[in-house]
Amino acid sequence: MKIICIGRNYKEHARELNNEQPSEPVIFLKPDSALLRNNDPFFIPDFSNEIHHEVELIVKIKRLGKNIQPKFAHKYFDEIGLGIDFTARDLQYKLKEKGLPWEKAKAFDSSAVISKYFIPKNELGDLNNLSFRLEKNGKKVQNGNSNEMIFSIEELICEVSKYFTLKIGDLIYTGTPSGVSKVAINDELVGYIGDRKMFEFKIK
Numbered sequence: 001m002k003i004i005c006i007g008r009n010y011k012e013h014a015r016e017l018n019n020e021q022p023s024e025p026v027i028f029l030k031p032d033s034a035l036l037r038n039n040d041p042f043f044i045p046d047f048s049n050e051i052h053h054e055v056e057l058i059v060k061i062k063r064l065g066k067n068i069q070p071k072f073a074h075k076y077f078d079e080i081g082l083g084i085d086f087t088a089r090d091l092q093y094k095l096k097e098k099g100l101p102w103e104k105a106k107a108f109d110s111s112a113v114i115s116k117y118f119i120p121k122n123e124l125g126d127l128n129n130l131s132f133r134l135e136k137n138g139k140k141v142q143n144g145n146s147n148e149m150i151f152s153i154e155e156l157i158c159e160v161s162k163y164f165t166l167k168i169g170d171l172i173y174t175g176t177p178s179g180v181s182k183v184a185i186n187d188e189l190v191g192y193i194g195d196r197k198m199f200e201f202k203i204k
């Protein structure tokens with residue numbers, strides 16, 4: 001399986017990092033070794049002094065597809081989960097400055113937190129109006145709603161599948177709202193979709 005991530009999909013987040021609003025989705029990949037499951041703790045790697053949390057809705061692909069049109073995109077997923085796209089922001093700035101790929105800053109081990117459970121989309125109602133949030137040490141730090149996405153889930157599936165054949169089990173991290181910040185040892189991160197707790201783990 002592969003992990004496909006979308007960058008700058010929320011206006012306010014693009015603004016907080018001084019990035020332009022994209023005219024097409026920014027896409028990057030993570031390897032399966034990036035997954036951090038089962039509420040396992042995240043260990044801050046020694047190559048970064050600035051690991052940021054980015055809470056994101058995750059779409060799990062259930063069907064093989066390529067060049068999927070937006071109107072058919074709903075047939076390619078049944079479930080939504082929640083995760084974190086951990087980012088070594090200090091390293092990412094260095095790589096961006098040099099015009100180099102982001103992988104070292106984005107695709108390292110344990111950089112893709114994934115909720116233990118996914119929610120069937122028919123239990124979620126309008127997928128273009130899904131609220132989710134991240135709490136750090138009991139305080140809300142990121143608050144998002146899929147209605148603030150620049151590109152909807154359907155549009156993302158269309159765009160991603162122009163370049164990459166989607167396979168069963170592939171994951172699409174759909175981008176983060178504003179409020180990203182640095183994590184520190186002993187922080188506790190808890191993520192919710194609506195009122196459902198999706199993950200809870202510690203930084204070590």
Ligand code: ZN
Binds near residue numbers: 007056175
């Ligand atoms: Zn992200």
